Amino acid sequence: AQTxxxxxxxxxxxxxxxxxxxxxxxTSESDYYLFWYKQPPxxxxxxxxxxxxxxxxxATENRFSVNFQKAAKSFSLKISDSQLGDAAxxxxxxxxxxxxxxxxxxxxTILRVKS
Amino acid sequence: DAGVTQxxxxxIKTRGQQVTLRCSPKSGHDTVSWYQQALGQGPQFIFQxxxxxxxxxxxxxxxxxxxxxxxxxxxLNVNALLLGDSALYLCASSPGLGQEQFxxxxxxxxxx
Numbered sequence: 001a002q003t004x005x006x007x008x009x010x011x012x013x014x015x016x017x018x019x020x021x022x023x024x025x026x027t028s029e030s031d032y033y034l035f036w037y038k039q040p041p042x043x044x045x046x047x048x049x050x051x052x053x054x055x056x057x058x059a060t061e062n063r064f065s066v067n068f069q070k071a072a073k074s075f076s077l078k079i080s081d082s083q084l085g086d087a088a089x090x091x092x093x094x095x096x097x098x099x100x101x102x103x104x105x106x107x108x109t110i111l112r113v114k115s
Numbered sequence: 116d117a118g119v120t121q122x123x124x125x126x127i128k129t130r131g132q133q134v135t136l137r138c139s140p141k142s143g144h145d146t147v148s149w150y151q152q153a154l155g156q157g158p159q160f161i162f163q164x165x166x167x168x169x170x171x172x173x174x175x176x177x178x179x180x181x182x183x184x185x186x187x188x189x190x191l192n193v194n195a196l197l198l199g200d201s202a203l204y205l206c207a208s209s210p211g212l213g214q215e216q217f218x219x220x221x222x223x224x225x226x227x
Binding site: 004043050097099102104105106107108 | 146148150155156157158159160163165170171173203205207209212213214215216217218219220221
């Protein structure tokens with residue numbers, strides 16, 4: 001079974017600074033997708049960024065980028081120029097290319113942004 | 116365009132009771148998945164519905180059951196409630212299998 005591990009329960013960053021959230025995963029499959037989701041205090045889960053395992057190029061979405069290391073099974077999220085609105089719970093998630101829509105989530109990292 | 120909607124927002128039940136939670140998918144979406152998120156934890160996959168059939172199921176007992184209607188909306192039923200069933204229940208919809216999922220705001224279930 002696939003597992004996702006987020007080893008940082010909580011992180012803090014100063015506004016305008018850069019922060020990196022860590023995620024590792026375990027799978028025996030070669031074709032899969034990785035995601036970072038953001039869950040603000042209002043609870044609605046929002047997709048931040050996704051990465052296809054077959055793509056070597058790291059995904060980027062504006063201030064958000066990932067460092068995908070397939071051999072090491074590592075998938076970290078870098079947030080540049082942090083803003084107060086970035087404060088939320090961040091979840092790393094895995095989806096097999098063969099398992100429909102099932103997402104396997106990590107335990108999450110609370111990100112606090114200081115002004 | 117309304118996103119994924121869920122009802123009710125909050126619900127309080129007692130042990131042994133039964134509960135039904137509802138989800139309306141985003142317009143154009145035909146696939147619905149349900150997740151259970153205990154306090155301070157990541158969501159756990161319960162099951163997924165597509166074409167009115169349960170297509171995939173997570174590690175949840177048979178007390179958890181569901182249904183998908185012809186209009187793609189879905190219900191999650193939980194029988195014989197336990198204290199451990201207290202959680203935020205999230206619904207996610209997508210335009211088919213293997214597509215990006217959009218989450219609803221969730222239903223907070225408290226079992227006393």
